[in-house]
Amino acid sequence: MQTYDLEADGLRGLNAALHAQSSETNQTHWEIVNPRGSHAIAVGLDAPIEVNVKGSTGYYCGGMNKQATVHVYGSAGPGVAENMMSGTVVIDGDASQYAGATGNGGTLVIKGNASSRCGISMKGIDIVVHGNVGHMSAFMGQSGNLVVCGDAGEALGDSIYEARLFVRGSVKSLGADCVEKEMRPEHLDLLRDLLERGGCDAKPEEFKRYGSARQLYNFKVDNAY
Amino acid sequence: MTVKDIDKNGPPRTTPIQSATFSNPINAEIRRAAATGIYDIRGGGAKRRVPHFDDLLFLGASVSRYPLEGYRERCDTKVTLGTRFAKNPIELDIPITIAGMSFGALSGRAKEALGRGASEAGTSTTTGDGGMTPEERGHSTKLVYQYLPSRYGMNPDDLRKADAIEVVVGQGAKPGGGGMLLGQKISDRVADMRNLPKGIDQRSACRHPDWTGPDDLEIKILELREITAWEKPIYVKVGGTRPYYDVALAVKAGADVVVLDGMQGGTAATQDVFIEHVGLPTLACIRPAVQALQDLGVHREVQLIVSGGIRTGADVAKAMALGADAVSIGTAAMVAIGDNDPKWEAEYQKLGTTTGAYDDWHEGLDPAGITTQDPELQQRLDPVDAGRRLRNYLNVMTLEAQTIARACGHNDLHNLEPEDLCALTMEAAAMAQVPLAGTTWWPGKSGAGF
Ligand SMILES: Cc1cc2nc3c(=O)[nH]c(=O)nc-3n(C[C@H](O)[C@H](O)[C@H](O)COP(=O)(O)O)c2cc1C
Numbered sequence: 001m002q003t004y005d006l007e008a009d010g011l012r013g014l015n016a017a018l019h020a021q022s023s024e025t026n027q028t029h030w031e032i033v034n035p036r037g038s039h040a041i042a043v044g045l046d047a048p049i050e051v052n053v054k055g056s057t058g059y060y061c062g063g064m065n066k067q068a069t070v071h072v073y074g075s076a077g078p079g080v081a082e083n084m085m086s087g088t089v090v091i092d093g094d095a096s097q098y099a100g101a102t103g104n105g106g107t108l109v110i111k112g113n114a115s116s117r118c119g120i121s122m123k124g125i126d127i128v129v130h131g132n133v134g135h136m137s138a139f140m141g142q143s144g145n146l147v148v149c150g151d152a153g154e155a156l157g158d159s160i161y162e163a164r165l166f167v168r169g170s171v172k173s174l175g176a177d178c179v180e181k182e183m184r185p186e187h188l189d190l191l192r193d194l195l196e197r198g199g200c201d202a203k204p205e206e207f208k209r210y211g212s213a214r215q216l217y218n219f220k221v222d223n224a225y
Numbered sequence: 226m227t228v229k230d231i232d233k234n235g236p237p238r239t240t241p242i243q244s245a246t247f248s249n250p251i252n253a254e255i256r257r258a259a260a261t262g263i264y265d266i267r268g269g270g271a272k273r274r275v276p277h278f279d280d281l282l283f284l285g286a287s288v289s290r291y292p293l294e295g296y297r298e299r300c301d302t303k304v305t306l307g308t309r310f311a312k313n314p315i316e317l318d319i320p321i322t323i324a325g326m327s328f329g330a331l332s333g334r335a336k337e338a339l340g341r342g343a344s345e346a347g348t349s350t351t352t353g354d355g356g357m358t359p360e361e362r363g364h365s366t367k368l369v370y371q372y373l374p375s376r377y378g379m380n381p382d383d384l385r386k387a388d389a390i391e392v393v394v395g396q397g398a399k400p401g402g403g404g405m406l407l408g409q410k411i412s413d414r415v416a417d418m419r420n421l422p423k424g425i426d427q428r429s430a431c432r433h434p435d436w437t438g439p440d441d442l443e444i445k446i447l448e449l450r451e452i453t454a455w456e457k458p459i460y461v462k463v464g465g466t467r468p469y470y471d472v473a474l475a476v477k478a479g480a481d482v483v484v485l486d487g488m489q490g491g492t493a494a495t496q497d498v499f500i501e502h503v504g505l506p507t508l509a510c511i512r513p514a515v516q517a518l519q520d521l522g523v524h525r526e527v528q529l530i531v532s533g534g535i536r537t538g539a540d541v542a543k544a545m546a547l548g549a550d551a552v553s554i555g556t557a558a559m560v561a562i563g564d565n566d567p568k569w570e571a572e573y574q575k576l577g578t579t580t581g582a583y584d585d586w587h588e589g590l591d592p593a594g595i596t597t598q599d600p601e602l603q604q605r606l607d608p609v610d611a612g613r614r615l616r617n618y619l620n621v622m623t624l625e626a627q628t629i630a631r632a633c634g635h636n637d638l639h640n641l642e643p644e645d646l647c648a649l650t651m652e653a654a655a656m657a658q659v660p661l662a663g664t665t666w667w668p669g670k671s672g673a674g675f
Contacts, residue, residue: 044452
């Protein structure tokens with residue numbers, strides 16, 4: 001296992017070392033100590049490595065991740081796993097705003113709560129939140145799945161496209177063009193898999209599904225409010 | 226007129242007078258809005274006349290300044306962008322770049338033509354909302370990759386393939402607005418690149434999804450630099466609104482280059498009311514932007530690219546004399562490759578418009594095959610030939626700018642300065658902060674005398 005002291009050795013050295021790993025690397029386990037809320041930790045990775053961050057992170061931890069598994073043993077600042085392409089990012093604590101923003105693929109697991117705009121403009125990522133999500137989550141969500149085991153804040157799924165939202169608890173309000181949808185067997189199967197990947201013991205049957213009413217898809221006079 | 230005349234012809238009548246306020250075009254628009262209930266969406270930039278580079282003149286050399294020999298004496302045009310922090314700054318042969326125009330708004334062949342023409346002329350081209358296409362990367366020796374609020378097509382591999390990254394905060398045509406690509410232009414390929422269903426209207430957000438404000442932008446730039454190993458210049462593009470503060474904040478956030486786009490700047494599609502009524506004319510943007518760079522001690526270290534209504538070598542020279550390091554063109558590049566060409570007049574007529582006025586670029590019916598995804602219309606544009614036209618045009622603009630610079634006694638376009646200029650109108654004098662022609666004065670200037 002490689003241990004990297006972020007405070008002592010600096011961010012550039014860390015990301016450079018992680019970027020230097022190829023798919024054949026045998027340095028597959030990395031531990032980052034003293035993150036102390038630094039920004040841009042383990043961004044742009046592209047190798048099947050495991051990176052364990054021992055503490056809380058600042059903005060954009062795991063941003064644009066491909067292949068790697070990044071595990072934050074603490075809480076994550078804004079934009080964790082933004083634009084992730086593949087791989088897995090796990091946050092033991094809470095995540096700040098815009099978690100998983102514009103993510104294209106991979107899995108983001110937040111064991112605590114996520115703040116506002118979780119999954120904003122998501123483009124294929126799967127996000128599993130054990131706790132609650134804040135307002136405007138999945139705003140303009142294009143595709144992928146957002147699973148919320150707790151409650152969702154105001155304007156969930158506002159202006160949503162084809163992303164699927166599953167919420168176990170209450171939804172304070174739905175955003176424009178977001179509606180509750182029937183939970184069919186294929187959705188239960190999908191959700192079962194997501195919950196398993198997210199390490200959640202909740203039952204798929206306890207969730208409601210939300211998605212787009214598709215009424216804002218083409219410009220119409222009556223939509224122009 | 227006698228009483229007899231009045232008896233014969235009736236009393237004299239007032240000539241019908243059209244209202245300047247309720248003009249025919251305005252009334253037509255009122256009727257159109259009343260009939261459809263939809264605001265007008267169009268492409269292009271502000272069509273109204275605003276103070277512009279045409280309102281400035283160069284003084285040329287005289288007894289107090291001697292000129293350089295046209296053609297013979299050197300007049301450099303090269304510019305290096307991204308010298309502040311990037312490991313690999315971009316070196317361009319000419320200070321005229323091709324602005325970001327999205328694949329989706331433009332056809333793949335049009336993007337290829339822009340790449341070809343720019344590369345042949347030794348300059349860069351820029352992606353746009355919708356991501357990077359292989360045609361464009363393949364044909365552009367220097368490609369700037371836009372990082373936009375929509376993040377359509379954004380991925381780390383393309384980010385690393387780019388020669389520079391441009392964080393788009395706004396555009397001059399619609400500062401504070403997002404984008405729109407209407408369903409009729411969403412082909413399978415466009416839909417796939419943007420991860421959305423085919424045929425639906427695609428909105429591009431007006432704000433970035435994961436940062437707000439200059440402090441966040443600084444961290445976002447850090448992230449982009451870390452992902453790309455601090456190699457690439459990072460540009461920040463802003464629409465002309467509060468240029469002094471926007472430029473200062475972009476510098477503070479760590480930009481290598483600031484791109485400043487005035488209200489004449491084109492767009493692929495936006496509400497007409499937005500294009501015509503929001504933002505500052507390009508001319509009004511440059512001096513405050515340069516002032517901000519000077520106040521921070523980074524003029525020339527952080528390069529300034531100006532766009533919005535650049536058409537000729539004279540415009541290039543004027544923008545540079547006011548302090549820009551380079552300019553960028555969108556609409557003019559489209560015209561050079563064939564947009565609004567009179568040879569399509571019959572087809573423009575069928576679309577209810579005419580050569581020079583065609584701006585329904587969002588509809589995907591472009592007779593010139595440029596702003597369309599229609600497979601047949603696209604074929605009308607030959608990317609090799611169009612690329613050559615763009616190269617020629619870029620060369621002509623460069624030669625024109627050099628002609629002016631030499632006449633003013635400068636051996637580098639970057640040595641042009643406000644001192645070389647005067648203004649034809651009070652407005653232009655005030656905006657450009659150069660003297661009204663024949664005087665030593667401009668509005669707001671304290672003191673007088675030669
Ligand atoms: C067809 C078209 C598409 C455009 N697409 C984008 C875009 O995707 N991103 C962007 O930042 N600006 C876009 N712009 C604006 C240009 O980058 C540039 O700011 C503007 O065209 C400069 O003004 P000019 O057209 O007068 O040269 C577009 C402009 C046009 C004409």
